[in-house]
Amino acid sequence: MAPEQVDAPPPGDGPESTGPAPAARRRVRRAEIVAAAARIFAQQGYAAVGMRDIAEAVGIRGASLYHHFASKEEILYAVCLTVTRELNEQNLPFLDAPGTPGQRLAAFVRAHLEFLQPRRVEHIVGLHELAALSPAHRAEIDGYRRYYQRRVRDVIDAGMRSGEFAPADPRLAAFAAFGVLNGISSWFHEDGALDLEEVVRGYVVLIVGRMLGSREYFNGQNS
Amino acid sequence: MAPEQVDAPPPGDGPESTGPAPAARRRVRRAEIVAAAARIFAQQGYAAVGMRDIAEAVGIRGASLYHHFASKEEILYAVCLTVTRELNEQNLPFLDAPGTPGQRLAAFVRAHLEFLQPRRVEHIVGLHELAALSPAHRAEIDGYRRYYQRRVRDVIDAGMRSGEFAPADPRLAAFAAFGVLNGISSWFHEDGALDLEEVVRGYVVLIVGRMLGSREYFNGQNS
DNA sequence: GTCTATAAGGCGATAGAC
DNA sequence: GTCTATCGCCTTATAGAC
Numbered sequence: 001m002a003p004e005q006v007d008a009p010p011p012g013d014g015p016e017s018t019g020p021a022p023a024a025r026r027r028v029r030r031a032e033i034v035a036a037a038a039r040i041f042a043q044q045g046y047a048a049v050g051m052r053d054i055a056e057a058v059g060i061r062g063a064s065l066y067h068h069f070a071s072k073e074e075i076l077y078a079v080c081l082t083v084t085r086e087l088n089e090q091n092l093p094f095l096d097a098p099g100t101p102g103q104r105l106a107a108f109v110r111a112h113l114e115f116l117q118p119r120r121v122e123h124i125v126g127l128h129e130l131a132a133l134s135p136a137h138r139a140e141i142d143g144y145r146r147y148y149q150r151r152v153r154d155v156i157d158a159g160m161r162s163g164e165f166a167p168a169d170p171r172l173a174a175f176a177a178f179g180v181l182n183g184i185s186s187w188f189h190e191d192g193a194l195d196l197e198e199v200v201r202g203y204v205v206l207i208v209g210r211m212l213g214s215r216e217y218f219n220g221q222n223s
Numbered sequence: 224m225a226p227e228q229v230d231a232p233p234p235g236d237g238p239e240s241t242g243p244a245p246a247a248r249r250r251v252r253r254a255e256i257v258a259a260a261a262r263i264f265a266q267q268g269y270a271a272v273g274m275r276d277i278a279e280a281v282g283i284r285g286a287s288l289y290h291h292f293a294s295k296e297e298i299l300y301a302v303c304l305t306v307t308r309e310l311n312e313q314n315l316p317f318l319d320a321p322g323t324p325g326q327r328l329a330a331f332v333r334a335h336l337e338f339l340q341p342r343r344v345e346h347i348v349g350l351h352e353l354a355a356l357s358p359a360h361r362a363e364i365d366g367y368r369r370y371y372q373r374r375v376r377d378v379i380d381a382g383m384r385s386g387e388f389a390p391a392d393p394r395l396a397a398f399a400a401f402g403v404l405n406g407i408s409s410w411f412h413e414d415g416a417l418d419l420e421e422v423v424r425g426y427v428v429l430i431v432g433r434m435l436g437s438r439e440y441f442n443g444q445n446s
Numbered sequence: 447g448t449c450t451a452t453a454a455g456g457c458g459a460t461a462g463a464c
Numbered sequence: 465g466t467c468t469a470t471c472g473c474c475t476t477a478t479a480g481a482c
Contacts, residue, residue, distance in 0.1 A: 029465085044354060047270035051458060063460080064466045072458065127409075128351050131267060166433065166441075172417065172425040179406025180399045186350075187398055194395065202395040210389065211434045218389075252447085273475065287448045289477070 030068050030078070032058050038079045042121035046076055046129040076129060077137045083122035084144045090115050095151050101159030102214030106204045106222075108152070112181055113200050124185050149178060159212065166213030177207050253291050253301070255281050261302045265344035269299055269352040299352060300360045306345035307367045313338050318374050324382030325437035329427045329445075331375070335404055336423050347408050372401060382435065389436030400430050 020028070036057035040049050051072055052062040069075050094107040116123045130138055153174035159165035165173075180203060188199065201220060209217030216222050243251070259280035263272050274295055275285040292298050317330040339346045353361055376397035382388035388396075403426060411422065424443060432440030439445050 026465090045268055045270050045352070047268050048355065050456075052456090060465085061467060062458085063468080066459070067465055070459095129268070132271065168429060168433075169417075169421070169425050172422065173429060175406065175410055176403045176426065176429050179403040181402070183398065183402025183406060194392075198392070199395065202392050203399065206391060206396060206399050206434050210391075210436060211429050213433060249447090274477085275475090283447085284449060285476085286450080286478080290447055293477095295476070 026068075029058075033065065033068055033075065034078045034082065037075045038083075038122045038125050041076065041079065041129060042124040046125070046132045073132065073134055073137070076125070076132055077134075079122055080126045080130065080133065080137075080141050083119055083126045084141050086119075087112070087115060088144055088148055092148065092151055095155050100164055100214075100216075101155045101162065102164050102208055102212070102216055105152070105155055105159070105212070106208045106214075106217055108155075109181065109204050109207055110200050113184065113196065113203065116185070117196050120185055120188075123182075127182060127185065149174060152177065156212065159214070164214055168212075173212060176211060180207055180211075249291075252281075256288065256291055256298065257301045257305065260298045261306075261345045261348050264299065264302065264352060265347040269348070269355045296355065296357055296360070299348070299355055300357075302345055303349045303353065303356065303360075303364050306342055306349045307364050307371075309342075310335070310338060311367055311371055315371065315374055318378050323387055323437075323439075324378045324385065325387050325431055325435070325439055328375070328378055328382070328435070329431045329437075329440055331378075332404065332427050332430055333423050336407065336419065336426065339408070340419050343408055343411075346405075350405060350408065372397060375400065379435065382437070387437055391435075396435060399434060403430055403434075 019025070033054065037049070037054045040053055040057060044053075050062070051065055054072075054075065055062040055065050065075075069078070091108055091111045094111050095104050097104055097107065099107075126141070130141060133141065153170055156165065156173050156177070157170040160167060160170060184199065184203075188194075188196075190196075194202075205217055205220040208214050209220065242248070256277065260272070260277045263276055263280060267276075273285070274288055277295075277298065278285040278288050288298075292301070314331055314334045317334050318327050320327055320330065322330075349364070353364060356364065376393055379388065379396050379400070380393040383390055383393060383396075407422065407426075411417075411419075413419075417425075428440055428443040431437050432443070
């Protein structure tokens, strides 16, 4: 039996080799794969993309992806879950903040658009590729989306009952508002004629001031 | 040599066998294939659908589709071209009709929504699967779409310059209007809580009366 | 106009070396 | 953690019989 070497330092633990811990490196790798997959899925569509395409985008071979994800669908699930859950966590608090329904919705519209700006490809995937998810994953994502939309509809409903908003069917107004908000993914580009701040200001006016009829935001002085 | 039988009627040309001419039958078959493909493409996504899936939906074998279309992409092209071109042909005349910009846009919104109601699946395909078209086909469809949107933006611009509409960036207002209009494909179902006429009336008010600010349509008395 | 049979290649996923 | 090699299946499209 070899002599016991208790408390000996692990080999190679010198100052120059202290990189990120293995668990952190693994998380970073997963995030790289998810980001690359989101970009390619958004451009070509989930079914048209091969595991080899995703792997090439992160500089590894197709088989190596299976060390990080059990299947191609798990990568899609990670893309959709991340963007959808963070959308809820980041933006719904603005609907609970102090202020009138119009003020809360205006802050929400700004937050929604600014959140999605750096996550454009993930949002496109989350909007268009849900049919490719497994039934269980699909149900989970749909749950987040339904809750998000219902919370907005409830605030619209409150604003109409208080008289701050002009009368309309709250369901229809909520569908229309999300049509405007989500439509941005199909036309906005960073190098386009409009920058994000112009879009945010304009959409707060068009949605909260005009479509819902809040006088505070009708002319864009407060957005 | 057999005796000549000039002007003899073709065999089986009796009264009970006079069906459609062969050219008409062929056109009908093509339309059947396009309709079935649109439905399946909309549900599963173009790349996830096989030629065998389309063939099965019309009751033939996969190879038989190649008698009607040269490739799978040609079927997608037929779906996209038909719905996009007819959208232009059917609805743009409402923008040239007599009346104020608000009246013309209100008629256009109604026509757009009523046109798409029986073509929901084709519209979804035309919105989401353009990336799978060949570059030449893609350019043709994009041309129709750009023209359609520019015509609407021009009417919005005219209404703002005449003072009928409230001031706003016409590009942003047009994007917002199309966001509302096209968003309907992702939530409207025939057996849902709202019927089409309610949606049409509500959207004319929300888009023309509220978002654009035409007083004639603000309260829904004229829609 | 539809069929059967098949060519030629890409797919997701796995096994096992290093 | 990534690699090479490969399995079995599915894909679009073609050839030629009927």
